[in-house]
Amino acid sequence: MQLIRQFELMAEEKYKMEGKIRGFFHAYVGQEAIAAGCMTATKPEDSFITAYRDHGLAIAKGVSVDSCMAELYGKATGCAKGKGGSMHFFGKDVNFFGGHGIVGAQIGTGAGLAFAEKYKDTDNVVLCFFGDGAARQGILHETFNLAMLWKLPVIFICENNNYAMGTSVERTSNVIDIYKLADGYEMPADTINGMIPEEVHEGVGRAVKRAREKGGPTLLEIKTYRYKGHSISDPQKYRTKEEVDEYKGKDPIQMIRKTILDGKMATEKELGDIDSRIDGVVNQSVKFAEESPWPDDSEVLKDVYIDQNYPFIVD
Secondary structure (H helix, E strand, O other), rough: HHHHHHHHHHHHHHHHHOOOEEEEEOOOOOOOOHHHHHHHHHOOOEEOOOOOHHHHHHHHHOOOOOHHHHHHHOOOOOOOOOOHHHOOOOOOHHHHHOOOOOOOOOHHHHHHHHHHHHHHHOOEEEEEEOOOOOOHHHHHHHHHHHHOOOOEEEEEEEEEOEEEOEEEEHHHOOOHHHHHHHHOOOOOOEEEEOOOHHHHHHHHHHHHHHOOOOOOOOOEEEEOOOOOOOOOOOOOOOOOHHHHHHOOOOHHHHHHHHHHHHOOOOOOHHHHHHHHHHHHHHHHHHHHHHHOOOHHHHHOOOOOOOOOOOOOOOO
């Protein structure tokens, strides 16, 4: 959680203060407990797929911090070769399948990943993340229908941070309890406090167990809060300072630090050592990104268009 937080804060500094990162930038600050709880409730073979607020989940899943920072810089050593930027992190080797800029697109793709696991008869599951704004997209309903019909091993996770860009949940739907959207498909559903990683772990763990046992999909509404704007250019005029301060009083990192100290699982010095080590990792990622080369011009069409002679049908 601390690694994600410090990565995001450093990247924001490099964007705002130094202009070394450009384009879109959607920070995960405040939502770190979700990434942590999902990781401890799953195994490496399970897949994650998410929307454009993807840095935190990519780092949690194991995409290297160096390649994540390099991607923000647009360098050839980035996790998407410098072509994806903030919204399109990717790590096939660790089963992280994006990072998707089109709102809701990953919902159908996540079900497709789960269909592949079912087809191959594995016990792997797919965690498909989306925001409260994407819950209003038509693809969600089509995907829910097929996921239940085919009993796919997918956990749909709505990271409900209260705002779709700058529009509150209350202004977009009569159904403000997003987990209830599962009722129309008789899909199991639950709501979870996304500021406490232990609760995320337990809730996701139950859904993962059901999926592994061929019980089909689950919808989880994980209630969280983003401390930063929708994107880095967002002036955040749609919410009050008092509201943000209230949620900062529930900061998941500060709460887990208290839990660790109260339970005597670590000392202040040991936590300080962890913080120092993380600072070193983040600083190294900046050095790596700044010293990495830009993509060569010859790369501009690679991974974008397919060769017309590609053998679509293979005997």
